[in-house]
Amino acid sequence: MNKFVKAILAGTGALLCLASAWAQSAEVDSRLSVQRVAAQADGRESLGPATSVKPGDVLEYRSSYHNVGKAPARGLTATLPIPAGTEFLPGSTRPVAATASTDGMNFAPLPLKRTIKQADGRVVEQLVPIAEYRALRWAPVDLPPDQTLQFVARVRVVDDRAPASAPKK
Template sequence: MKLFFSTLMLLMSAVVWADAPLSSQMDSYLVTNKDGKEVVEEAEQASPGDIVEYRLTYTNNGDQPLSGLVITGPVPANTVYLKDSAATQVSADFTVSIDNGDSFQAEPVTKTVTGENGQSKNVEVSPSDYTQVRWQPKGSLQPDQVQEYRYRVRVQ
């Protein structure tokens, strides 16, 4: 009976998830240049120096608008965010994290450092120090609407 109940709970969870109004998908693409033109192909693997574009796609499968979305993408270990590569056609606030998502700031990101003389000063943080990127759309995701968010990293 316990096995039956557990299996039933898993099936119910799958049904609830399948009926969720919001679906999301993250895909990665390798960005190369061929004959002077940029080519973007699905990424099977990447090597140091390669540029990878991440695409985060969100779809409203429900019948009501969805608001309050927060779209967050990782900057994986052994990669660096490429400055000004974040893009979307959605009106959204774009922020980044340099502390694994504990806090987010608009660019240019600054932090306080203490110099050898003991004085503190604000310095601009390099995009290579970003650990996550985030968009907060200003509007709602309408029923059947799809929104896409993109950014690029370089593999180290």
Template sequence: MKPFYRLRHALIAIVASTVLLNSAYAADALQMELTANKVTKNADGKVSYTSVRNAPAGTVIQYKANYTNTTNQNISDLAVTLPIPANMTFTGEVSPASAQASTDGKNYADMPLMRKVNGKLVKVPLSEYKALRWNIKWLPANKSADVALNTVVN
């Protein structure tokens, strides 16, 4: 029997995600709600999401963060970052597709990440991705924006 990965530990790591706001806004202007859901596709290809706390290796988990602007003012140039939990591998599926990726949690670039190997550009394996970042150009007052990434339990 394969061991189950406790998603609670992964959620704790993700809740520590980075949110960069324009310095004119207070940190409490933005609320974040994070969910972890098992991703299942039926025979017709329809995708369903089920809340999950523990999952065996090979399970696809979607981490979805909902960011809500709790103020009466619009927020511009918002950058939100979600780390990819330890014991998980990024699948390459994100929403919105504009996410940038990082192998070190500091330097971000458009996906797919590339590097030179023997003088040729090759794709960086998804297993080396450590965090994703989305730039939200405009979040209206009292509105929300969602970002999501899919992972597989190792």
């Protein structure tokens, strides 16, 4: 398996750990899955294992929380880190009302914007490039007993490795 695929899959493993950490109660079972999205000949999509990925592949991350307790789980916050080597696909979140972050700590509504001071002193607002998004988060919710919530987002695998330098003669 090449280093690129290992890095993507290692990021997925890290996501599994982080998704579990966000469950706000010992009575909430949390699971994170990743599947590769494939287009079928008839135009429909299918989901399959993401055991091998390459640049251009679309991956779907699905975080599920199931309250196995007898009391509501209060303030459940779902956060999905966007792994290195991938880029968030706008419009792919479910529920739709997600926020995003470039640093994993400060979140704002999509699309992210920043203010930039121009050379002439003017301050302008610019969209943050999607490639800089590092995490998605949904507002805290209460999860009733024996209920399940799912949060979904898609990313595209990018090849952001630096090109190899030409051999010296």
